[in-house]
Amino acid sequence: MKKVGVWGASGYTGQELLLLLRQHPLFKVMLAVSDSLAGEVVEGYSELTYCTQADAHFEGLDLVFLCTPHGASAQLAAEAVAVGAKVVDLSADLRLKTPECYQQWYQHTHPAPHLLPAPYGLVELYPEQLTNADYIANPGxxxxxxxxxxxxxxxxxxxxxxxxxxxxxxxxxxxxxxxxxxxxxxxxxxxxxxxxxxxxxxxxxxxxxxxxxxxxxxxxxxxxxxxxxxxxxxxxxxxxxxxxxxxxxxxxxxxxxxxxxxxxxxxxxxxxxxxxxxxxxxxxxxxxxxxxxxxxxxxxxxDNLRKGAASQAIQNANLMFNIPHTTGLTEAMAHGIADSY
Missing domain, CATH: 3.30.360.10 (Dihydrodipicolinate Reductase; domain 2)
Known part of the structure; x- marks a missing residue:
């Protein structure tokens, strides 16, 4: 099992990821990071509670999902990659190929320009670029x-x-x-x-x-x-x-x-x-x-929270570990996850 951490776990995308990851046969959520929900039990994970970002560490994790705001994600991604964790960034920080383009559209200096250009995670169109990648920019x-x-x-x-x-x-x-x-x-x-x-x-x-x-x-x-x-x-x-x-x-x-x-x-x-x-x-x-x-x-x-965010992020994570990109998602549909809200 790959040990997984979700940063920004209290947002809509983070919650959708936690929901889908419950059914993944090869990924196990070890950390759900949210300052606003710290101490509360994560729904569907009886033995897991949310922790603050200050108490969260990348060491020991195989995979990190960043559902954090642009401007914050890139530095977190750099720190995670530095200790050997693979990263799927769901913010905009890694989507543009150059720091100059990023500054043009987001009006501030890129926090970790050495990560650019990052593989762009359109799974069905760029599978070769994504397979075994260390970090991926999840598309908007x-x-x-x-x-x-x-x-x-x-x-x-x-x-x-x-x-x-x-x-x-x-x-x-x-x-x-x-x-x-x-x-x-x-x-x-x-x-x-x-x-x-x-x-x-x-x-x-x-x-x-x-x-x-x-x-x-x-x-x-x-x-x-x-x-x-x-x-x-x-x-x-x-x-x-x-x-x-x-x-x-x-x-x-x-x-x-x-x-x-x-x-x-x-x-x-x-x-x-x-x-x-x-x-x-x-x-x-x-x-x-x-x-x-x-x-x-x-x-x-x-669905903007699924194919537009969380399920595409899981597809990308699957390819990072060289497993079929549908892993865990076909299982989610079969178990009625789509109707759980």
Missing amino acids: CYPTSILLPLLPLAMNGVLQEQMPIIVDAKSGVSGAGHTPKRETHFVEVFGDLKPYNIGRVHRHVGEIEQELETAMPNVGPLVFSPHLLPIDRGLLSTIYVHLSKPITVAREILESTYEHEPFVQVLPDGMLARIKHVARTNKALISLSSATSDVAVLVCAI
């Missing part, structure tokens, strides 16, 4: 929902060069994090649909364009408009792209890319991805529709 929820459908098309030259890619994305309130904020209170959210940081302002633009430009240097600019949905969880991205080849070619590429991937499903022609069908699962659903002769509409639905 919005980038996951956008890059899963777009990257195979960019890699195969199916997108028109220099044409804007327009993304209209909507996320449940849990995507805003566990810390109470006025704009996420029930009375502020209920009965509304709120756009925020639209255009090219959201920090995830840098992360998404970085991966697209690696696959296709002449890819067009991203126009990204996220919205806050009045639901607890789930994320849906609607993506408008100009194709350089027939839509049938685009569909063939997506279907062949994910044909053997149990957690990513390309829907048949005529069906559309919906949040309802992915909430509380580890899956991503992708649909592809024709708008005009050269414009296609991609829709990708994921």
Whole structure:
């Protein structure tokens, strides 16, 4: 059994990780770190209590999940790696390839630039880079929902060069994090649909364009408009792209890319991805529709706390130890974990 620690365990992502890790056959949670819950018993772990960060140590752990804020995670990752623990960082600290890009989007100096560039944890698309890695940047929820459908098309030259890619994305309130904020209170959210940081302002633009430009240097600019949905969880991205080849070619590429991937499903022609069908699962659903002769509409639905965070983190951790990326997650679904809330 690999000994595991979860930092930032009281947040939505940390709680989701603890829930999923209960069913993992090879990972055993030894530490759940949370200053706010210190001393309380971890639900589902009768012999484990939360501890403060001051009392938590990386020594003796095989694997660390960091569900800590950007700006704090990178230094923790450096300390964990230095004592031989593998790290999956669920913050943004390791996602951008250079300290300069990080400073551009996050407005402060990178805390551990020697860790960059880190392997970027899109499991179904970059498995070779992730297998046996010492540390991995877990992708953001919005980038996951956008890059899963777009990257195979960019890699195969199916997108028109220099044409804007327009993304209209909507996320449940849990995507805003566990810390109470006025704009996420029930009375502020209920009965509304709120756009925020639209255009090219959201920090995830840098992360998404970085991966697209690696696959296709002449890819067009991203126009990204996220919205806050009045639901607890789930994320849906609607993506408008100009194709350089027939839509049938685009569909063939997506279907062949994910044909053997149990957690990513390309829907048949005529069906559309919906949040309802992915909430509380580890899956991503992708649909592809024709708008005009050269414009296609991609829709990708994921659970922002699962495929957009915790379950993808476990997939990455599995590859770090060179075991099938589905380990512990198929078991979680079989045991009804998805219905435990």
